[in-house]
Amino acid sequence: MALAFDEYGRPFIILREQDQKTRLKGIDAQKANIAAGKAVARILRSSLGPKGMDKMLQGPDGDVTITNDGATILEQMDVDNQIAKLMVELSRSQDYEIGDGTTGVVVVAGALLEQAERQLDRGIHPIRIAEGYEMASRVAVEHLERISQKFEFDADNFESLVQTCMTTLSSKIVNRCKRSLAEIAVKAVLAVADLERKDVNLDLIKVEGKVGGKLEDTELIYGILVDKDMSHPQMPKQIADANIAILTCPFEPPKPKTKHKVDIDTVEKFETLRKQEQQYFDEMVQKCKDVGATLVICQWGFDDEANHLLMHRNLPAVRWVGGVELELIAIATGGRIVPRFQELTPEKLGKAGLVREKSFGTTKERMLYIEHCANSKAVTIFIRGGNKMMIEETKRSIHDALCVARNLIRSNSIVYGGGAAEIACSLAVDAAADKYPGVEQYAIRAFAEALDSVPMALAENSGLQPIETLSAVKSQQIKENIPFYGIDCNDVGTNDMREQNVFETLIGKQQQILLATQVVKMILKIDDVISPSEF
Numbered sequence: 027m028a029l030a031f032d033e034y035g036r037p038f039i040i041l042r043e044q045d046q047k048t049r050l051k052g053i054d055a056q057k058a059n060i061a062a063g064k065a066v067a068r069i070l071r072s073s074l075g076p077k078g079m080d081k082m083l084q085g086p087d088g089d090v091t092i093t094n095d096g097a098t099i100l101e102q103m104d105v106d107n108q109i110a111k112l113m114v115e116l117s118r119s120q121d122y123e124i125g126d127g128t129t130g131v132v133v134v135a136g137a138l139l140e141q142a143e144r145q146l147d148r149g150i151h152p153i154r155i156a157e158g159y160e161m162a163s164r165v166a167v168e169h170l171e172r173i174s175q176k177f178e179f180d181a182d183n184f185e186s187l188v189q190t191c192m193t194t195l196s197s198k199i200v201n202r203c204k205r206s207l208a209e210i211a212v213k214a215v216l217a218v219a220d221l222e223r224k225d226v227n228l229d230l231i232k233v234e235g236k237v238g239g240k241l242e243d244t245e246l247i248y249g250i251l252v253d254k255d256m257s258h259p260q261m262p263k264q265i266a267d268a269n270i271a272i273l274t275c276p277f278e279p280p281k282p283k284t285k286h287k288v289d290i291d292t293v294e295k296f297e298t299l300r301k302q303e304q305q306y307f308d309e310m311v312q313k314c315k316d317v318g319a320t321l322v323i324c325q326w327g328f329d330d331e332a333n334h335l336l337m338h339r340n341l342p343a344v345r346w347v348g349g350v351e352l353e354l355i356a357i358a359t360g361g362r363i364v365p366r367f368q369e370l371t372p373e374k375l376g377k378a379g380l381v382r383e384k385s386f387g388t389t390k391e392r393m394l395y396i397e398h399c400a401n402s403k404a405v406t407i408f409i410r411g412g413n414k415m416m417i418e419e420t421k422r423s424i425h426d427a428l429c430v431a432r433n434l435i436r437s438n439s440i441v442y443g444g445g446a447a448e449i450a451c452s453l454a455v456d457a458a459a460d461k462y463p464g465v466e467q468y469a470i471r472a473f474a475e476a477l478d479s480v481p482m483a484l485a486e487n488s489g490l491q492p493i494e495t496l497s498a499v500k501s502q503q504i505k506e507n508i509p510f511y512g513i514d515c516n517d518v519g520t521n522d523m524r525e526q527n528v529f530e531t532l533i534g535k536q537q538q539i540l541l542a543t544q545v546v547k548m549i550l551k552i553d554d555v556i557s558p559s560e561f
């Protein structure tokens with residue numbers, strides 16, 4: 027697009043290659059954009075809540091993902107409309123910042139767009155709607171703060187953290203095991219957390235998965251897990267207080283280089299060579315033993331003879347460990363990676379309280395657990411499950427739970443879920459609308475109505491009558507002036523979310539409202555769309 031002027035100084039717009047472009051202006055542009063945004067939200071709406079549906083997505087190379095996580099669904103969907111991509115971004119930013127609430131944020135944004143469309147039809151200018159939404163979102167965020175509750179926890183008493191993580195997990199495929207998974211997530215976060223500084227480094231929590239076993243076998247390991255086994259089946263399976271030599275040099279006699287020529291023409295010569303090799307290797311083993319190593323972890327392999335010797339000399343070893351894992355082991359155990367044999371010294375050894383090898387079921391697969399490491403707080407969550415899809419989805423669900431636990435450590439305020447917080451905000455925003463004399467009040471009321479879409483979707487997904495259920499709960503909240511009543515999705519028999527223990531983090535909810543408002547404002551302010559026309 028270019029702006030030019032004719033000879034009288036009158037401006038006009040030039041669209042280059044006009045016949046290949048489409049242009050939407052004014053209200054048409056807004057309508058088209060809103061339609062695109064709403065389409066995305068409609069897809070996610072059915073996935074919201076504990077009774078939400080899952081989506082199955084097939085990638086270009088045929089791999090299948092089954093998930094309930096909003097961010098993942100949108101990520102895997104091949105969206106090519108630019109506005110729809112904004113919704114994908116929206117979900118992603120919620121995922122980055124908070125980790126949970128990725129479906130809810132898109133549902134709220136979709137509802138805001140839908141309400142905006144109605145206001146546009148009434149002839150209200152988009153800027154007025156955007157301003158009204160901005161005011162309303164401020165009211166809602168403040169109100170959330172007001173109805174939030176703080177709870178106390180410490181390293182020994184973390185039941186409330188577990189409850190909040192359970193709310194997150196209850197809407198996932200893995201909700202069968204939500205109690206145990208929530209406990210694992212909370213323990214993992216507490217293990218790496220710095221409660222003084224309210225800081226959690228989630229990078230220290232590694233999430234690994236292996237197909238097989240069942241979800242209940244998922245465990246938390248205070249240490250790291252390496253997908254390797256001892257090099258010889260007769261080596262000890264368990265080493266307490268291990269001193270680990272971490273080697274990147276080959277554990278074998280130097281091979282003659284191809285440039286040299288070794289003539290072996292008699293049996294004696296061969297014997298000497300063999301002896302020498304053996305002796306060389308013997309010295310290497312001795313060197314390891316001298317510095318006090320009780321376990322050797324090598325990046326390279328060694329041959330069967332060496333293996334045999336190691337076994338005899340009682341020095342357990344692990345071979346072919348990848349570089350990344352080697353680094354992790356070094357960090358966790360406080361050891362140094364040794365690239366040359368001569369440099370091996372006692373202070374370079376890593377220390378671990380327990381190293382054990384564990385085999386799984388009837389398979390030959392074994393894994394090495396390195397636990398109670400000296401230096402680091404690193405922990406590993408080891409997921410088991412029937413198939414790869416299940417493990418992947420469990421990883422994503424655990425990620426959500428970890429994020430929720432981390433958020434609670436940063437700020438221990440919660441609001442009540444099941445749509446209770448949204449209904450309370452909707453009432454507050456509706457009441458605030460009356461104070462604004464301008465046309466913005468229509469937009470503010472529309473915002474209040476849009477917030478109701480979350481409890482509506484929750485009710486709808488649970489097979490309840492959405493409007494009836496919502497109005498019942500709403501009137502209950504008004505009558506008793508208590509913001510804890512939400513949708514009873516699981517048919518427990520009470521609407522009181524305190525009794526049901528359905529909590530969500532305050533910052534998560536606030537972020538949802540802020541992000542959704544931001545994106546909707548952005549979409550509303552676009553009044554000219556110029557794009558290459560489709561063929």
Ligand code: ADP
Nearest residue numbers: 074075076127128129130196197443444445515
């Ligand atoms: P998101 O990706 O946005 O987290 P979810 O599918 O996890 O979406 O659904 C979250 C919604 O489900 C929240 O509004 C939460 O309050 C609600 N929810 C979770 N568990 C329950 C429950 N047991 N009863 C009622 N509502 C619940």
Ligand code: MG
Nearest residue numbers: 126127194197
């Ligand atoms: Mg969730």
